[in-house]
Amino acid sequence: MAWWLRDYGVAAMSRPQGRPAAAAPRSRPCGPRAAFHVAKISNLPKKTKQNGRKFRKNRVYLHIVSTNERFNDKRMKDFLKHVGATVVGLFLFSVVVAGIGIMAVVGMVASASSTRSVASNSVLVLTLDGPLAEQSEGTLRDQLTGDSPQGLREMLAAVRKAKANDDIKGIYIEAGDLDADMAQAEELRGALMDFRKSGKWIVAYGEEYSQLCYYLATTANKIYMNPQGLVDWHGLGGQVTFLRDAYAKIGIKMVPFKCGKYKSATETYTEDRMSEPSRRQTERYLGGWWNAICQAVGRSRGISVDSLNAYADRVVSLEDPKNMVRLKMVDALVYDDEVKPLVNKLLKQEADDDINQLTVADMADVPEPDTTDSDNEVAVYYAYGEIVDEVPTQSLFTSSHLIVGKDVCRDLASLADDDQVKAVVIRINSGGGSSYASEQLWHQIGKLRSKKPVVVSMGGAAASGGYYMACGANYIFAEPGTITGSIGIFGILRDRSELMTRLLGFKYDEVKTNRNATMGSEVKPMTPEQAGYVQAAVDRGYLLFKSRVAQGRRMTMAQVEERAQGHVFLGSDALKLGLVDALGGVDQAVAKAARLARLDDYYTAGYPAPKDFWEQLLDEGSSSTGSVLDGQLRQTLGSLYEPFMLMRAAEGQSWLQARMPLLLRAR
Template sequence: MKDFIKSVLATMVGIFGFFIVMGVLTMMSIIGMVASSSAAQNVEENSVFVLNLSGTISDQGTDNPLSLFTGDDSQSTGLNNILSAIKKAKTNDDIKGIYIEAGALITNYATLQEIRNALADFRKSGKWIVAYGDYYTQGAYYVASVANKVYINPKGIVDWHGIGAQTMFYKDFMAKFGVKCEVVKVGTFKSATETFTEEKMSDANRLQTQTFINGTWQNICTAVSKSRGISIDSLNSYADSYLALQSTEMLMKAKMVDGMMYSDKVKDAVKKMMKLEKDDDIAQLTLNDMLNVKDEKVEGDKIAIYYASGDIVQDPKAATMFGNNNYIASRKVCKDLEDLMNDDDVKAVVVRINSGGGDAYASEQMWHQMSELRKVKPVVVSMGDYAASGAYYMSAPASWIVAQPNTLTGSIGIFAVIPDFSGLVTTKLGVRFDEVKTNRHSTFGNLMARPFNAEETAMLQASVNRGYSLFRQRVADGRHLTIESVEKIAQGRVWLATDALNIKLVDQLGGIDDAVKKAAELAKLKEYYTSDYPAAASWIDNLLNSMTSSGTYLDTQLRQTLGELYQPFTVLRSIDKREAIQARIPYAISIK
């Protein structure tokens, strides 16, 4: 028996030791691969940059160590990385062209517009672009259409269908659980609350939504028409026929693509453009490779590019509680902007904002810090897909505002949504409440017990009205407008940037590079370089985040099982976790 126990213990120690050794070896392997991936990349003569357009694209990229094993750039693709890679490819004499691998790209149109413009600028250098895909989403095709040649698999698909916007309405869903929302707001167009109180879009919301999707679609069709030589009327006709269900031969006749071939034959087409023999290999560089290609040495003064993306919150815990790791935390942003203000090496700041807004109080704090920063050095805002409501609030004091034509902005308005659980708790669950209090409103806000009374609702409305007046004043001061003129364009209305330019909510249409150039002009800089902020997280932090960011196992399974129906359940369980008074665009709008 003694020998048996010894044998068992020895086996257990051996197994434990084996896993420790394997863990150490795995970690060493990861460290080695990370170090190798960050080494300076040599560019062979006659090379091609391969740009994978699939998945989603964030404003600021992060290093994802897991992509070293999967080889999937799309897991951690950042717009800043893509733009940097295209710029390097343009100026590097050894890179002759860009090969776009198109696929299921799901990203908003202002981001796509920025990438497309960068590719168009690349072509101006005399270099070529070839695109190929088995399946082009509409966004992927929009970008790929700028190429010299667009190829598709003989059985491939181009999903060209136009733009639609859908909003979910939760009033009846919540009523099944005995839950309703107490809502107060300011602004005819401030429709974010409708999802909790209505069954369909209001006339005002329908008008603003139809206006900005029409404008976005017009911008897309104009660009594709110019690149492909197809009339806008024809492009609309193709969208009406829903190209995804049409034959690939029809795509050829419609001039949407230049040729049909299988993926192994595309190499021959690329070799022909590069004047290579059939047996020659093509020197290729991925996005990760391009990021490690050395930049030309640039001297001069520093311009900081500060990235702010996601929901605006005071406390990050409220955002991350249900798996949202994309947020703008006001306390951190204010501290970072203060540091940039006090950094004498930074001569100007470009704040890249991609947000539909959020907490009104947090937006006010960031407005203050942006105002303080502007007193010391030029501040230029570069707007991404969205810079609306609370995000516009923080943008208002900037020296200059640049937005892509497809950016959604404005939405100057305030609302409060407070969940009333009294129907669930008292009626459905049978819980009873009694109370004693010292003052008239000592139990104000306990919506587990009862709804607001008329006096309490009036007090909340007065608070929201004050918030709206302050927001409107901040915009008037920052944009040098009268209160009356701001009121005409406010009321919570969302504007496409092309329209926002005409009403002086933005100063210029363009992307990050345009914002940087303006910042240099305002700071009177002749030579300059840019540096991204906040600093990227370490690779070990990203590795840990990539393994934990998917949430709990049950949450992941629920998401996979329910699909689009997952969202109503997350709204219900997280509705009381946000601050009551919000400045954000229409809630849960899906633009496809």
């Protein structure tokens, strides 16, 4: 006798001993497959139940399992394996991260609390190569490796400490291709010249000197160059990219709304060449920078300005390097291994003696010369980059340097409420950005000023929105080469109607309750009436900006108008026009803030505070990936990189801007 247990996929078969088994009756398969796996089950106790059925002793039972069940069992085992591996991996990752975090925190605490003793006959090494930020922004990787990048703030502090420390005999400049603002270079050069006045020496060596690096290197007692090196001396210049025709090819038209004949920031998107007012003001600040460089280099090297201009015109950098010595641009041609004996001679050591070297990062642990136990703090707040309303979504195109209106307002409010902070210096390096955020920052600086003195130190640029912020302070410092002014705002809207309707073939219809209900759509041109409303809003913003300047600088509206219309000025010109109060850098601004607060003793502290370990850990992956992708994009696009980035940047900006024109760099 045999039967099929269809509900459970089990067949029980019995036969008398010695008799052949009867064939099982045919039946439909249990499941979608026709193949089965047979397993023997034996020695079951009496009245044992399995799957709800009773089984008798001394019988042979066959368990028939479909391959579907077999596959599902295997899949469940694999799933459990993966879950287990994931849990173990997450646990190990957490342990590693926690370990790294503990080491980083311990390292940072130890670094913050430790002081470095300086060996006698030491030399401070300044590496003038690559981009120079306002302050060091070391990533988590930098902190773990102890290799944080240099910033202007740290360089100035290192030079100041080196001047006061008797064990540091001189500075060694490693020259290269420095990328800095003109104002940053002026401030650093002033610190190096002050170091020289103390009677200590400076030596510079490089295989290649960029113009701005050479400008700084001429503070040295001796300038050495590799026999196959060069000084890249050719004058200042640059090219401005215009995107109007490129937009036209893809059916996009940029519609500008601006105030003032010098407010030329919209020209990049709406014109195919520079307007004459824009050309004149660009030539003025480039000429001012170049004249300042030539004057300083000429005094240091004993070369006339006319000769330096002649060298630039004939591209002396491509001539035989020996000519550099004959023209007094450098003192000697030596290989890098021949510099050590020259430095040892200045240290009065043997030619092969080891030299005690200190980097800018090392100097961070050397105490300030005038360390005080005062409870009076002068806060130095660094605000640099584009002014934006809020933090944008992180992407390859997002700048790491931003003045986020809401964040900075919150920080300034905190400084206003801190009783230990007696005065605040705001270091501004920005060409502007969002008009709305600029107004909010002006308001918050005014509230801060009502409680304690506020002094602004302008960096490479404090123009348009950057000047909007600055004009609310008690006192303003600028470097001669600072770019400032650009008092004015503009609006720019995109008209994609041709792209969407003619080129892509989209069709649109609309339903509305009022005449201008669909105003602002990018798929249809604005009417003259709508354009008039937008221009009126821009005009009101411009009037508000001018009123803020008049209030802060104690001028009439007519006086402000003479200095406005988007006109860009050098810091030296802004001083004559009353837009700034004095020429100088951060150190001068700190001293002035202390005087305004009537402080006899004080210490300084930098803000905003560095990100903690966990914030840096979260940022590390995206920032590293972004840097790699940006480098690959630069390499792939080549000369197309800049216009592509300009077009992409325009997509993320608010329509109403207090922004200066694109600024050429002094390289």
